Amino acid sequence: MAAISSLSLKTPTKIQSLTKTHYAIPLNLPFSCRSKSKRTGSIGSRTRIRCGLLIEPDGGKLVELFVEESQRELKREDALKLPKIKLTKIDLEWVHVLSEGWASPLKGFMREDEFLQTLHFNSIRLEDGSVVNMSVPIVLAIDDSQKNLIGGSSSVALVDDENNPIAILSDIEIYKHNKEERIARTWGTTAPGLPYVDEAITHSGNWLIGGDLKVIDPVKYNDGLDRFRLSPAELRDEFTRRNADAVFAFQLRNPVHNGHALLMTDTRRRLLEMGFKNPVLLLHPLGGYTKADDVPLQWRMKQHEKVLEDGVLDPETTVVSIFPSPMHYAGPTEVQWHAKARINAGANFYIVGRDPAGMSHPLEKRDLYDADHGKKVLSMAPGLERLNILPFRVAAYDKTKNGMAFFDPSRPQDFIFISGTKMRTLAKNNESPPDGFMCPGGWKVLVEYYDSLAAAENGRVAEPVPS
């Protein structure tokens, strides 16, 4: 049933968003056999979104914010006459996220009412009185000079680095960007050193501009991975095509080891036991901004491919796609966003790990969030009542089985916990983890990634990984 597409790119494509040591690598992953026309053609029409057995999008309708194809040239010309706001790389990722409806029913960058509800309630009340979850501000910052430039205009053009119009924001509202309050209420700390804050907030403007977004051309990255960036509508089509009667989403921003694989396989087994006939896994690596010491998307995708190749996960029941959101590292606040966006893509089960979207406190020797809070907050979050939360069971290396297994507290001496830090250290030192921790092909990708980093640090240009 699964559509395996073989996408061996002959020429590595440089990844625009990352350091010069990171190259696109050929990939071979299971995802939808979708026609190009779907992506570039009738997008904007809602008629092709068949809900079928799938969970309804937030607000009842998936919002897509594309200009109709026939209107694009016209809108591009309109945009050229408007005041221009230059988008940062992260802004553009949010335009992508909004345009495809991951944040449905948001129709654009947040106006103040939406921003305040997000900060204070992690949810937004709709006109009919119903509540949807919305925990992370999706906002566009501008500075004083941009605000002055806009003047009394009710619309602005959002443009890329080269002043090409990307989108139009209309019926705009400009309001104060209280960065301290935004940071405190989103992260629960204002300590310096939060990656997203340093990257996207600290040096951003003192105003936020909200409004209705219309994207002229679907956002593309030209990094060889665009074909893996399925929109919520496309994912829904794919799940429907596969006759999925349950979709369970696994968000990740790290390489997949056999503990993850065990969990995903076991989740499918449990869903079958619950009576579902065809549960499908959405293996959904985050593709937007990540912090410098995370493994870049290209290498993660390559690693995921090897995991699939090695038969650790079943391609028949797995869809691998890229979630275009940037990463906040905002723990219990952010995990709600990760879950909510997957509802919009058709997932009705969400696997939540230990300390999701967590990281170390930037100043203190402790984790920023309590490891259990993500799971707890997610399970109580307004607007996520329809989503089934599946807590992550702890897997560790079982010495008696030479493989990853669910931790058995009755025989702790048999288990080794291999942390992300430990894993990275091993890969950096070209050492091997215990047999059965990760499939050999996947591990090789990791070692090669760290080799390429080391090479770059030594002043040489890293070679792309051979396919």
Added chain:
Amino acid sequence: MAAISSLSLKTPTKIQSLTKTHYAIPLNLPFSCRSKSKRTGSIGSRTRIRCGLLIEPDGGKLVELFVEESQRELKREDALKLPKIKLTKIDLEWVHVLSEGWASPLKGFMREDEFLQTLHFNSIRLEDGSVVNMSVPIVLAIDDSQKNLIGGSSSVALVDDENNPIAILSDIEIYKHNKEERIARTWGTTAPGLPYVDEAITHSGNWLIGGDLKVIDPVKYNDGLDRFRLSPAELRDEFTRRNADAVFAFQLRNPVHNGHALLMTDTRRRLLEMGFKNPVLLLHPLGGYTKADDVPLQWRMKQHEKVLEDGVLDPETTVVSIFPSPMHYAGPTEVQWHAKARINAGANFYIVGRDPAGMSHPLEKRDLYDADHGKKVLSMAPGLERLNILPFRVAAYDKTKNGMAFFDPSRPQDFIFISGTKMRTLAKNNESPPDGFMCPGGWKVLVEYYDSLAAAENGRVAEPVPS
């Protein structure tokens, strides 16, 4: 109709909670003619809570957490056998708040689930799926040694300074007190110098203890003002007795000037126009912890009395009572608590001012909160949908009328804005504000308060204000 009780205390009573310069002063304010038996007798029974025309309490039932009178001795003996947690003054104020049901349906200090929902969602979901507002954590902090002392006990006794048992907390849960996260999510800043944080959080323990509260004796302060501390049940009784068909609450922690009075009078007029037959004002000064430069409760009550005496407000349609909560100065977060608690006391209209519960940023030269955010957040807050929010109209001194009037933007030159700072400076310097700004009796109380402060600063013991 109004019950005016004349409570001229012959001996000023020292206020335990404030500096030695502050004395209890005799008061003469309109409030309920309630029998003592109501307060000390059948409290704990819910049968006497007649909702009548009044808004329902949150969760449908007003929660009162008193031990039945017949059981008090028994419970006191039980308490003596339990591990003891000594309450701070602010802890005791929260015990008071909880015990009378201001925070209904909370049944005691928050457990972690309630704490997390408060921090992240400003609301708590009940078992039936409905949502009540809860924006301010009502928590009890303990330190490592107290935690060790508790050991495996499932109940603890809450005791006062002299180890007298005040209450029992049962079915307890102890969880981490992440102060930084609590502060950031409650105040939207972690800047040092937030009054409540300095007073009640910074030096508090690293654990929070939640559980079911039962108060052995109703909390009293013996400051001459206890009779003004009507519980939500007592206020409901009073409103019912007065046949109120609308109750509009006015929260304040400052002296009342004629601009406030104008607003309250005008609100009643508007409610009559809306078709209500007997709207009653709940003039509800905050009685718990306030910051050092606020006018102390005793003096404010004395000032309010003069305002009533001078006929600025109508005693027939006004109930003056004390709201026992401590003050957080947490702006848009706290105003929700102020409103929610008044629903429990029977108010279905809430007057919200400019920058409610706001203050200056402790480090920066700006207000901590945007002046409009309190009103906006309140109007969108989950669980407060039933409450009618009445935005404060701006009143200023109208030179053409020699009195306070609603600001008329067509003739700004005719108005003088007298800020709180300006008012305090005038009173401190024994100067007079423009005629008509405040009734002379009320102004005199303020001047006397600042005189008493100055006297104390000069090393003399301040005299209590003559009645």
